[in-house]
Amino acid sequence: xxxxxxxxxxxxxAALQAALTRQGHEVIAxxxxxxxxxLLDQQPDVVLLDLGLPDCDGFTxxxxxxxxxxxxxxxxxxxxxxxxxxxxxDLGADDYVVKPYNLAELLARVRAVLRxxxxxxxxxxxxxxxxxxxxxxxxxxxxGPVRIDLQERAVLVHGRPxxxxxxxxxxxxxxxxxxxxxxxxxxxxxxxxxxxxTTLHGSIHRYMASLGEHLGVPGLVEAVDxxxxxxxxxxxxxxxxxxx
Numbered sequence: 001x002x003x004x005x006x007x008x009x010x011x012x013x014a015a016l017q018a019a020l021t022r023q024g025h026e027v028i029a030x031x032x033x034x035x036x037x038x039l040l041d042q043q044p045d046v047v048l049l050d051l052g053l054p055d056c057d058g059f060t061x062x063x064x065x066x067x068x069x070x071x072x073x074x075x076x077x078x079x080x081x082x083x084x085x086x087x088x089x090d091l092g093a094d095d096y097v098v099k100p101y102n103l104a105e106l107l108a109r110v111r112a113v114l115r116x117x118x119x120x121x122x123x124x125x126x127x128x129x130x131x132x133x134x135x136x137x138x139x140x141x142x143x144g145p146v147r148i149d150l151q152e153r154a155v156l157v158h159g160r161p162x163x164x165x166x167x168x169x170x171x172x173x174x175x176x177x178x179x180x181x182x183x184x185x186x187x188x189x190x191x192x193x194x195x196x197x198t199t200l201h202g203s204i205h206r207y208m209a210s211l212g213e214h215l216g217v218p219g220l221v222e223a224v225d226x227x228x229x230x231x232x233x234x235x236x237x238x239x240x241x242x243x244x
Contacts, residue, residue: 002026003110004044006036006061007076008054016048019103033061037159040069046110049093051077051084056161059087060154063140064147066092068159072113076101087151143176143231145217157215167192168211175221175231184228 003020007013008031017027028044030036033056036049047065051058058077065073074095075088085096094113097106141148147156153169155162164172170191174183188204208229212221222230 001045001110001114002028002043004036004039004042004047004071005029006031006033006047006053006058007050008032008052009050023103023107032161033058033064034160036061037064037068040065040071044071046114047071047073048076048106048110049073051075051079051088056154056156057149057152059091059152060147060149060156060161062088062093063091063149064156064159067147072110072116074106074109074113076106141173141176143179144220146172146176146215146220146231148173148176157217157220160216162214162216164211164214167207168214171207171229172211172215172221172231175229179231182224182228182230188228 003025005013005016005020005027007016007029010031013029013031017029020027028039028042030039031054033053036047049058049062049065051062053061058075062073062075065071072094073092074097075085075093076097076099077084077088078099079085080098088096094116095109097109139150141150145158148154150173155164155169155172171188174187174191185204188208192204192207208221208223215221220232222232224230
């Protein structure tokens with residue numbers, strides 16, 4: 001069995017890898033959410049996911065994995081509060097194990113999720129762009145390659161965690177709620193004022209330029225003459241190519 005261990009604590013990761021290897025399992029490891037998403041290409045049988053990661057919250061990674069793969073996923077975390085467990089399961093985790101755990105129990109839970117199994121493709125009905133037909137959860141915004149977790153204030157672009165300032169996060173969220181539509185300078189200024197009490201009309205261009213650089217996708221944020229800005233729709237700038 002091939003296990004993907006997603007754990008940023010090197011000591012914990014090394015100990016878990018050694019124990020799993022002694023049990024005869026193949027182990028691949030990731031210390032960040034971005035690395036975990038890349039390692040999905042190696043087709044692990046099960047993902048063991050810690051929630052405390054350095055580049056983004058594990059909840060975001062959990063949702064991102066489930067959006068692209070049916071691989072069984074067991075959250076392994078020190079967070080013992082019921083709300084975290086419920087959130088992880090709602091995002092697609094198959095089980096939730098609180099640290100410190102017994103290795104034998106962890107492996108038993110892994111075997112249990114494998115017995116339950118999953119279909120080769122997600123069961124939920126999907127639209128032509130691959131998203132669930134009934135839409136994402138209320139605290140999740142999907143727009144082209146952009147995935148915004150409002151509760152965790154986390155952003156993924158083409159599956160890569162992206163660090164944004166509060167002002168950039170505010171205007172990106174507003175744009176992503178209406179992809180392809182132009183938001184005027186007045187509306188963008190209002191969004192910035194929600195998190196920054198003073199702003200100048202001219203500073204909007206600076207925030208938008210900074211947002212475009214951080215997203216790292218040319219043409220994703222478009223200036224519309226003197227009207228304002230918009231987030232390119234899926235049909236623009238190659239966003240319908242399936243990269244997200």
